[in-house]
Amino acid sequence: MPDKKIIVRVKRRQRPDEPVRWEEFELRYRPHMNVITCLRDIAERPITRDGRESSPVSYEANCLEEVCGACAMLINGQPRQACSALVDNLEQPIRLEPLSKFPLVRDLVVDRSKMFEDLKRTHCWIPIDGTYDLGEGPRMSPATQETGYPLARCISCGNCLEICPKVNEHTQFVGAAIVSQVRLFNMHPTGKLHAGERLDALMGPGGIQDCDNSQNCVKVCPKGIPLTESIAAVNGQVIRHALKTWFTGRD
Amino acid sequence: MASAVGVTRTSFFLDKLQSLSGIVPIGAYLAEHFFENSYALVSPGKYNYIASKLETVPWRLPIEFLLIWLPILFHGCYGIYIWWNGKANVIGHPWMANWLYVLQRWTGIIVFAFIGYHVWTVRFLSHGKTTYTDIAHYMANPWIVAIYAIGILAASFHLGNGVWNFACKWGFAVTPESQRAAGWFGALVAVVFAVIGLAIIAGFRFHWTPFDTYL
């Protein structure tokens, strides 16, 4: 196919407080292109379709194999990873926008530190005594591993937050990813010992109660994590925990 | 970042209460309400007998206030607050559950308005006493039939979908299979309520008493 073209429309803002401008670029098609290759092509020749000199588009990307979570953006309106968005499967013009639920930095770059703060807030870790040699870890059934492992593949891309109607400037909702992580740590033999701490955190402002079951999260998760299952499971944990602590003072 | 422990649970409590109140007492009351009104499908006399029995229960006002009006008022007002806290995005993402999310909000506001109208007309304007003839008289007006039909359909959907939401939000249905089953159960609830509700309207409108054979 000689000289097949791709049209890419990018929503740009040089700084968060600047007005939006849309720029359109025309690129040379090559087989197996993805959105990242498009953005690199633009960086190599940042000239818009109408011949105006522009600048390379800022975007986040790292592993390029959908395992680091960096390159989430809105591609034709859908939150997804740019690396696994193959040009062959995309309707043209390809529309690129930054995620809208996180503070904008520049062009397609947003600040997703909220997710990491929320992981901290919800104590998403196994509290080990130390890294010195304390022997083997706890035994775990293959069944527990097979439930836990898919949850442990969350790449903190933020797509589930982007698509959630309840994540917005009115709420502090932590989002499906964090709830699912709480489920993961509450399932681990050692993590279990501190399940109450995590559940307490998930009962605070922005906690699990903000979920209104639109079940969008599970549709956009690039890793196919059973997020709605996690939310329901943690809902059960939270209610049992609330009743137990309220009635008996301990979990 | 402040420690998570000891944070306020107010919004958790209110959210869960809102969710629960939709099932008990509101959903339960709706079932009772539809059942009692189904006596209209037996005969006007039976209906009037049951109505007057209900109108003369002891402690009527506090019972009505605590078990019906207050829960509905809370469920509705807090529901609107929850609605305001969400940003629907079904345009562009027209998935089934996302539609249900949006419809739950729209039906909620419709039902809330309808209940206001319903209670005002048949509870307050009638001074707490209504007879078969009164209702049949209302139902002679096609506009009122339309309003009631919309109200009943919206309420049935809202309750049926609410049952599904409740199953997920209280952790009763965790796996995709059980959530799907809960969804079908919710759909069944919605259909049953819609059929009964519409039948009751039809009964009043057309003086239709299919169950008079029991007499």
Added chain:
Amino acid sequence: MRQPKIIIVGGGLAGLMATIRVAELGVPVDLFSIVPVKRSHSVCAQGGINAAKNLKGEGDSPWIHFDDTVYGGDFLANQGLVKNMCEAAPAIIDLLDRMGVMFNRTPEGLLDFRRFGGTLHHRTAFAGATTGQQLLYALDEQVRRHESIDRVNKFEGWTFLSAVLDDAGIARGICAMNLRTMDVRTFPADAVIFCTGGIGAIFGRSTNSVVCTGSAQSALFQQGAWYANGEFIQVHPTAIPGEDKCRLMSESARGEGGRVWVPKQPGDTRHAKDIPQNERFYFLEEWYPKYGNLVPRDVATRAIHKVVFELKMGLPGGPAVYLDVSHIPREVLNRKLEGILEIYEKFVGPDPREEPMKVFPAMHYTMGGLWVDNEQQATSIPGVFAAGECEYQYHGANRLGANSLVSCIYGGMIAGPSAVRYARNLEKGCESTSAEVFERERARQQDITDGLLHQQGTENPITIWRELGEVMTENCTVIRYNANIKKTVGKLAELSERYKKINLQDRTQWSNQTLNFTRELGNMLVLAQVIALGALERNETRGAHYKPEFPERDDANWLKTTLARYNLGKICLEYQPVDTSLIPPRERKYTAAS
């Protein structure tokens, strides 16, 4: 007692492990990373982590692990440290297990182990086919826990520019640039640990992540740190060639029984499934009966090159061979390899559970790196430590699969405490260094940045980078000819000249990624020369370094470590003897058991 101040640059496995160890000693850490640490390149490691826990009744032991590693590395690794690492590995697995890594389990609830290249034992613990991700997350979570009690202060979105060296040449801190505000600032520290990972970007399309440019190592090298064994570059035999990168298809695919083959009839255009068994050429199994598909990577890569380029038996439609797991039960594949099969499906299309994957070798790992001493992970600059892929210590001339995760974590475990020890023993801490030392370095770095911002010209950094990648991949990876390497050195000089004429096309001072990339590119060009010059000098074949003109290993002349030094803009090579005190070098061949 005065509290030492430690900076760690890089938040992959090694950096996070070092951070945890320092924080555990009660010493606060400033952790610098270009990306949020959870997005570091360690997430890309797939197959597993080696430790001779001998849970399969095969009589495996740390010594055998040690022997496999040294033999696999063609005897270029200093043996003492490798032995220590192999001895520490079982406890490292236990530690990771305690941290909650979702390792695959046996029915008894114990860790499951799989086979990997270069060994005959089941020695590799794994979490599906995303082991690196799972390990990184476990360490990330531990670091977050230390962060929540203020023992760790993260500087994510900062890039390292240079070390701050006092007049005695001792490191007193770092100079870094904020990638959002583009501020150039210095940060004092008593000791700095570098865990800045790989250098894949120098080869354009590699299996590495975007941040793996080697920029930090190169900057340190240009400030006087020695760089060792730069010429040893691992090319992974099985990757999916791509426009933007080559995506790894883990060795674990073969560890679980995957087979590499091509049709016996060159140019056979039948669908793979339609080619009967007896018309398939399982060349690794035929050539290396003992190890079969699990020969070390350098061997497998050269075999694929031979099949494709010498025997002209590659698959039609591009240089590739089949990596076939379609004979393995679907349930096993989903439980043990889903992560990588998903990558193939998403980026190529066909379901590898149904039909063989098309793969080809791609640059994957650098065995070489910053020179560090034997026991402390200390570089040649006082106060600067290094761990992980950015240092050279554990893998000799070729790394065995699933040894990188263990070396990263082991290196981090040593580097953390040894940096603290060094800092505590310092006569004068960094606070005694005059402000002028810091300001001098800051101004120097600011000048470089300003120079680039104001530079006029017609060159584009991406274009130069693409040309760099092409020439390096062509001449400095699998097969190396001296004439071609000389040409490469010339090309690098040309690119360095053109680099001076780069026009940034983005002169803003806010999240200017072009500026940052161009700074990194400058450092890549220097490190590329180290690799090329090292390869040019080493006239032998050892591990991943293969010269058809010198096809044998030459212990008499070349059993030595290459040491590159930077002196007034010139790269000089020196050599150091290798410690072979524990296992005497023997011939390396995988046709039969070692």
